[in-house]
Amino acid sequence: MSEILELLELISRLLHAEDVLLLCHKNPDGDTIGSAAALQHALKNLGKNAAVLCADPIPARYGYMRLEPYTGQFTPGYVVAVDIAGIQLFGDALQPYVERVDLCIDHHSSNAGYADAMYLDGGAAATAEIIYELLRAMNAEITPLIADCLYTGLSTDTGCFLYSNTTAHTHTVAAALMEAGARVEDLNAILFESKTRERMAIEKVALDNLEYHFEGRCALMYMTREEIAASGVNMSDLEDLTGLPRKIEGVQVGVTLRQLPGASYKISVRTVKGVDACAIAKRLGGGGHARAAGCELEGNLDNAKAAVLAEVEKELKKLDEAAGS
């Protein structure tokens, strides 16, 4: 009951606000942009001023969401942070608002609670899922443009309904957005069917440098700083490549080594259920989660490979012993 009252209170404040500034996190992704854009359109459709501020440029492929950038065109009367888990994600341009956030709407259960009021749902796959419920509760029309924005948040944060954060509710919202006119075919082509030439170049390097160890139970991939520089790829484009070796059939430990500009190697370890990635990384001075962990090693490629493979071997032996006992 109190939850409903809290939600009504939030909606009442939003509906009374006039000049609403919406904040996105730095290095903006589909969810922070899509959620802010949806809210911006809904508020403008109610006759309010609304615009969006982000410390980094909005990637060109998200142009269809028609985000209105905040450039001082009004004096903010109400400030809403969208999909921002903590103030470390504000970036330079958002610093003036660190202590002035009236409302934070987010799905990260780790949210630091820096705002005056929170609308947090840790079970939502994306902040867009929460914005959808908010707009419904506000009785705001879900226009086709708003549906496009929310579908973008929903689908990008779930890898197109693939990741384990996807719930029945996520699919229910996706269905409602399609019925509201989301251009899902075009959006999926933009969001999931497009690769840069730089990304293709580094994938070639990664596959050229793919090795199998321990009878195929470990796959290891490396990229030197010269190879990374020659491909022209962004460091952020490299991040999800680290998931690749573990996806190969029979592989229990996937290892990726990326040489950093300073010449040390950044090592990512991904494992199947039952193999402790964190134990491997920890013994090399790193850390992380049970299935995804990492560390950084000085020295040349051969030394870095030998060090991580020795730790991988120990964990595989543990697994065999556990299976044998």
Place this chain on the structure above:
Amino acid sequence: MSEILELLELISRLLHAEDVLLLCHKNPDGDTIGSAAALQHALKNLGKNAAVLCADPIPARYGYMRLEPYTGQFTPGYVVAVDIAGIQLFGDALQPYVERVDLCIDHHSSNAGYADAMYLDGGAAATAEIIYELLRAMNAEITPLIADCLYTGLSTDTGCFLYSNTTAHTHTVAAALMEAGARVEDLNAILFESKTRERMAIEKVALDNLEYHFEGRCALMYMTREEIAASGVNMSDLEDLTGLPRKIEGVQVGVTLRQLPGASYKISVRTVKGVDACAIAKRLGGGGHARAAGCELEGNLDNAKAAVLAEVEKELKKLDEAAGS
């Protein structure tokens, strides 16, 4: 109204049948297997005999669906073809049933109509979507195992809700299956997060042999028969690689050349909206659709490449002229 009566008639016959033989198409995929398995479990839960016949082996990764193979354990009293668009997809083992199919359940609008009765919905993304509605109409319980089978059909036929056949109804059914207990996280890992070593090997070849033409507007990839043989990959595993070149940013025509065992080249052409893939393939003796077409060319790699690139250039010029006019 007559549609509802037809459905009631179908259900009545299914509910009166005792020994039900379910047929899958050859080279079975997630939808034909998942749909047949779901129906098998539902019929067995109603106390009937039910088993599944397929001309080709069921891939091991689908073992979790607990398909019961038909090996003559009962005399079929009612024969249901599941997701089979025409008798050319029966294969050898199903030949005795070509003229004995009592009911065909399918989502291919091109279905040849070989069965006594049809339950066809060309708007369904997968046959599993139709089976879900059928089981609901039959008042059959959707057990977690049945939900797993139907989710498999739904997700594999839509590329995990990515392809343009995905509708709001597809997402609604996915939500219902998750609520019925489908183990979506485990299934997605099996169905979408796994690659064979052979597939990795041929992807390396494809990226090594990737070329850009016409200022990056055409990407071309080739694989010789020696390279294909050395990778150990199945021809069927090669099929979806042909989508890759067109996904690269800025590419309007993607071309893939695969050398066949007889030494000729099989050429696949994929285009963006506005470029006619079929026109390119047709002038080289092939055919297909507006965005996906193909042909076969005798001769060596250089000749095959030159021939297809000449046709690509013509279509790109047409596009420029149309844009300029």
